[in-house]
Amino acid sequence: MASSVSNPSSRLARWREDHASQLSDLRRGLFRFARNRLSLLGLWIVVAMLAVAVTGSTWVPFPGDTLGDVHMDNRLQPPNATHWFGTDDAGRDVFTRVIVATRTSFQVGLIILGVAISIGVTLGAVAGYVGGTPNQIIMRLTDVMLTFPGIFLPMALAAALGRGMVPAMLALSVTWWPGYCRLVEAQMLKVREEDFVAGARAIGASRWRVIFRHILPNTLTAIVVKASMDFGFAVLALASLGFIGIGIQPPEPDWGSMIALGRRFMPGAWWISTFPGLFMFVMVLGFNLLGDGLRDLLDPNATVK
Amino acid sequence: MRELLVDIKALSLEMVTLDGVARVLNGVNLTIHRGDLVGLVGETGCGKSVTAMSIPQLVPQPPARYSGGEVRFLGENVLEKSEEELRRLRSRHIGVVFQDPMTGLNPVFSVEQQMVDALLSKQDLLAATAWGRRWLPSSRMQRRHAQERAIALLRRVGIPEPEKRIHAYPHEFSGGMRQRVLIAMAIAGRPDLLIADEPTTALDVSVQAQILRLIAELVREIDLTVLLITHNIGLVAQLCNRIAVMYAGHVVESGPVRSILREPQHPYTRGLLQAIVTEKTRRGTLQGVPGSVPSLYEPPPGCRFAPRCREARPQCTAALPRSIQTAPDHQVACVLYEE
Amino acid sequence: MLRYLLNRLLWIPVVLILLSLVTFVISRLVPGDPVKLAAGPQARPEQIEKMIEEFGLDRPLPEQYLRYMGGLLQGDWGYSIGNRRAVLPDLLTYFAATLELTVVATVFGLLVGIPLAVVAARWRDRWPDHLSRFVSIGAVSVPVFWIAIVLQLVFGQLLQWLPVSGRFDPRQSYPQSITGILLLDTLLAGNLSGFWTASRYLLLPALCQSLLVIALITRQLRGDLLDMLRKDFVMVARANGIQERILWSRYLMKNAMIATVSMLGFLIGFALGGSVLIEFVFDWPGIGQYATKAALLLDFQVIMGSTLFIGVVVVVVNLFTDLAYRLVDPRIRFS
């Protein structure tokens, strides 16, 4: 094998050799993933939804309806050739609003998880690496945060922080981190006993360097799997707050508030809330199927020997 | 000639896994006669357990798949038996002791419940006494009867105060004791054949000897035929009268213990025996077999040992070597003896 | 066992202090002016001052917290600026409704989820497994408030089979409260038609709330069962000739039940979490609805009280499941 480190192909070859077992695990995982039709379905849903989110606002039939146009003379039209999903109480095209809301959902999902993961990983890393009293404090707080079921805590917090999208997202973010904190802490405790960390410390790597270069990458897969499952739940949670009446910012379309609005017009104008709900269901389902598949893929116990 | 109990002929088995199809058994031949104490030795992953578990058909299918050969037990091919016939075969004719006594007992049932169920099952009475019928007077009598037998069996396998201990849960027993319980269950139906799959590997050294002594005693007392799976040749030498050596899904050599220990013929067997430390082993002469076990997914052509064999020659890779009788009752599958 | 219990009990005050701290901090973030709201639009300055003093909002924060804690311990959880009533008695009243819903939903969930998990594990990677996977993932993916609305629409308004809101038929005389749990109250009073009515009102909300339980139990139990199937004792049972039917119905079932008991606290917690939206949609007079209204009204003593109460309930439920688990699992019971 070529010893020249600067040669990229040999570097790649060497990397491949170094990570042969991981690569083969990955191959096996991909095989298993590809064999599972439900996981694939999830992947396709997510890809399709992502495409809709990115391009949606350019091809929807009535883009103005998400920017504040109202057509009071065209209220509550049932689905027809022009308005595939009908119109709402302000005469706006439900199809357009449902499609454009996909983007909002992706954005909020990313932000909520981004913030939650940052907080959770940092606290988890500190707790897991430092140990002792800081660990006790952080983990007890984590336990307490996990004691509150469902959206009780985010609801209270969002209400306290005020109305609108930002407080709602903030509330969800700061109540979502404990899961990640626990995950990272557990992984840290496991990993830090392993040889290569001891090796890295022996050659004089600093504490933080050890954490960021050696330990965190090892917990990454677990975080990715959890995040892929959580994404759908974050979207659901935000929609739930929107449904209750916390965390909406019209005229920006949002599935949760559309469902809440449509509920007033049930059962006559069933289309106002049926379609956003259906879209949300499909998207969350996609992420959950994908996440479930990923978990199988990366779970060492699941691979057949 | 003693009765032929097990006759495995050219048995081939594949495992379908995500990495492809592993050819785990490749034409295995093995015979066990009544009264034999056969030691099946070989490295981890060579197919010992799969061969043995093929007799009571305990290899999960899928992922396993039999692709050729036959397994005859008392003359009948078990591969063709129905699930119910197999169940009877297992309950009455074959006892199995597994490697890990820690997980061999269901942790949430008492030893009594598990033994009584096993005993009743061996008499085909379990279904009739289970669930709703459990409180019928006849069921209760059957269960009481089974309980008495269970206590007797526990006493026989050396569990002190079995009347009390029988009510305990598995976690209250030590590993050795659990293995005794499992042995008691395995011999409860007075089976024709006892398969012991590395029964001592998971135990402390001191306990290992006790368990082996127990098996040896049972063999003597109740005229048991035993197939002992192990990678420990020393153990075989002490306990068994016959040895079968497996390598990568193939029985490379089999014969009486004396004959094989004295004159090992297959190069693999020789390598294996040289790896054993005895008092005669001189310092610096301890050798193993160089190289590693071949991939079962893409096995080398011909003799699977050829890539590691010091005496390999061109015809080794041409075809699978035939089994050759080199001494009375002593077979070896190697081209060295084909001339 | 006793030592364990003692240990757990000693932890509870610590957890409660942390819980109350979290809720206290949240309540002090409340913006706007809840007091002003409480005092009314034409409130005069002296009314507002009187209220601020009553709520102790003019004191330094640590003192406010200590006062709050002191009140909690004496059963004074403050009072609602929304409905002018003391928080704790209301919480207890509303909790009965939530408890009824949650317990029934959990039982529903177990009744559906456990068989689904067993079927999935029994025929792993075959169509029953895929179906159960789809059902369980579908159940967690569906927006619960949406499915609730759809069920109301279908069963209530189109088919007119079931009532869609409230707990009891207004045309029948409302059962006298004994426990506050209508199913129990009607049974205790021997009022079978009342029991039937209450069950009909309970059906749809409980069904919605059980979705999450079904999903969780199916996924978790399926995994547990597959793990168990890999254990040697299954092999031993088979080697002893025990029939598959008996193996599953007797041996694995008990293991599965014990695994379920160990999850029970978690499941009930989840079901409780779902109650916020379910109660909101079905107008179920429970703690979720009480808390939601408080959140919308910035009724901070109620926000604090109901969040804390739910936290306490979860802590207690967890303690009990832990004890139950210790009682049913012989591995722990006898060690």
Place this chain on the structure above:
Amino acid sequence: MKRRLQNPTQALVADFQSGRISRRQFLQTLAMLSGGVALAACAPAAPAAPPAASSAGGITPQVMIYGGSQDIASIDPSDRTDYSINAVMRQMYDRLFRFEGGWPQPIEPGLAQDWSASEDAREWTFQITDQAKFHDGTPLTAEDVAYSYQRTLRAQKQRASLLMGYLDPENVVATDNTTVKMTLKTPYGNFDRLLAFLEQPIVSKKVAMDNDQGGDEGAAYLIDHEAGSGPFAQGNWQIGQVYELEAVPDYWQGWPGAGRLAKVVWRKTEDVATRKTGLLSGDFDMADTISVNDIEEINGTGSHTAEVNFGLLAGYLKMNTQEGPTADPNFRKFLAHSFNRQAFSDSQMGYVKLMTGPLPEGVPGYDPNLEPQYPYDPELAKAFLDQSAYKEGGIDIDFVYVSGLDFEEAAGLILLDELKKYNITLNLVPKNWPDIVGACSAPATGPHIGFIFDQFPPLADTWLVEKYWSGSWDRPTGGSFQACSFYRNADVDLLLDELRVTTDAARAAELVATLQAAIAGEAPDVPIYVSPNVVGYNKRVKGYNYFGDISVDFWRLWMEG
């Protein structure tokens, strides 16, 4: 709108409200009339004559299920907020006056059979009936009346605020068994109307004192127990679960209808769609706060009616006159003329009564011919915009409304759509109500535009003072949401000061007219519409008569079998 003027008292009240007669004339005539009216009202209650008119009509009393949109959490007579609470209090307790007779609210005698004011309108004397008795059988006396007012003034909660400006507890005294005297801190000619509007329930002093816990005057007990003398008594009452009212057949004022109800079950159903469904499916006999979107469907059934009435719940776009672009009157007028009222009316299916000035129709002194009336007029709007500093647009303004209220959101969307043409961005900011109340404390936090509903007694002075007097927001405790325009005009302040204390009806009418014009000219808010009050009921329900409140008066209702 319904005006039924058959009854002389009602005709008199209507005359007074429309300013045709002065307050003094009104009071004198009323005093003359009231004896007769009182006699008429009392007649059925006289011990000799069995009271229940229903039995006479031969209509069997029925149980009515009522779908209300709010819970009834507390029934403490001194601490009332929600309409739902007032609705049941009105049934369980008697008050000095009734006004459920129709709309606009005429005062009818209740416990007070007769009343009069001193020349300077500071001393008010009420003659209390000796017929009334509490549900526990004890007779109701003037002492109970005085006590009820004192108790509320001491508790200082909610509705006490309007009263507290005029009265201290010691200013209310019972001079004998049937006379109560109130001495006001400042003169107030409309005090009787204020009292009628406030509907102070008269509680049994004995029950309150018997259940006193640590000086709370029975507050802990009365929160879910009644101690009143009204036509209905408390039935099965479980907070959050069930609220039932049982009729008192021999109620001292009798039953006014051809029949009566046996029992009323208040069934809280917050969701508007569920309330409608419940009504149509027969779960409810009657339901309030029906959505305008459902009116056609309900009326289309043939078996049910949705009745639309317009009371005094008026919606305004209140603009911040102290901060931001809306501090500029031209900009405010630009906004006022930019609001497409027709589109808004369409969004409410036409069930709105658009307003033309600061006062809604129904408040005495309301001027139907006020100028300007802020019609939707883009050209005029543009002209005002050009006079402001924001000709080029390019600014953001906030439109704050109560989250979840679709009609408020619709108004915001309509304005947003229009303002886009001028390169002005309208941010729709949904907030929960407490946030809005908090924000309206001071101009610095007040929204540029807030969509806020006001409701006051039908007294012009209350409407104008609470909304446009600078003292209503420029004070140490901050302003109320009603003063969220933060309007300050020294002339208006002076006129309002005068209006509050004048006892001369003619001068008052003049002041009200001047004030309306002055305020409308500066557009501190855009008066939008009077919100419809929609009650749906099964046609079996008889006797419904709108009287200005969301809920109904069960006393006057009966059902055919």
